[in-house]
Amino acid sequence: MENRSGPQGLSMSFRVKRAVVDISLLALGVVFEIVSRHSAELKAEIADWEDGRVFSLGVLPEGPAISLKKERDRIRYLGKGFKNPGLKILFKNLDCALLPFTGQMGSHTAFAQHRAIVHGNVGKGMQVSRAMNIVQTYLMPGFILKKNFKKPPRLTPGQLLLKGWVMAYLVIAILLNIRK
Numbered sequence: 001m002e003n004r005s006g007p008q009g010l011s012m013s014f015r016v017k018r019a020v021v022d023i024s025l026l027a028l029g030v031v032f033e034i035v036s037r038h039s040a041e042l043k044a045e046i047a048d049w050e051d052g053r054v055f056s057l058g059v060l061p062e063g064p065a066i067s068l069k070k071e072r073d074r075i076r077y078l079g080k081g082f083k084n085p086g087l088k089i090l091f092k093n094l095d096c097a098l099l100p101f102t103g104q105m106g107s108h109t110a111f112a113q114h115r116a117i118v119h120g121n122v123g124k125g126m127q128v129s130r131a132m133n134i135v136q137t138y139l140m141p142g143f144i145l146k147k148n149f150k151k152p153p154r155l156t157p158g159q160l161l162l163k164g165w166v167m168a169y170l171v172i173a174i175l176l177n178i179r180k
Contacts, residue, residue, distance in 0.1 A: 017095070021063060021094055021098060025065070026174055026178065027174060028066070028136075028139065029057075029068060031170065031173075033075055034169065037074055039159070042131060043073055046073070052070065053069065054067060054069045054084060054086055056082045058091070059094055059096075060093060061093075065081055066078075067079065067083035069083075077180065078180070080180060085120075086124075087121060088120060089117075089125060091116045092117065096110065103141075105148060106136075107136065137153050137155070138162060139166065
């Protein structure tokens, strides 16, 4: 196994990186589903999306991936792998994916630094990126949001309550969806 040093000089094996990205994608997928049910901001972002839009987030060349689908006014987590997506957002390798999924970099910065590519309609890719930023607001702790966003979101009491509920339910949601 080859070891590479990350931005902080930490060394991680390929298997560990793959496992971290796999779990991070699973967490992102289930939180996408949870937040889409309860967040007015995410509902507004996806309101104009066509019903049935399937999109995937994954890692090249053959890394982990997840698929999600817009159904009515929500996003549904379909499971691991590519489930016939019309749009794919692909990180170029595990190292590129680790940065946004571990909170070391925002997804918008990863796009700006060409760490991810869009396979499909670029406009729809940007819509997914905006939705992903909303979801990460509920998934990441405040100190990471302050580091990764120029203007970190100021959450209302209702949004803070939703964020607490998401954090409390996250482990259960992952366990319920791990076999998908």
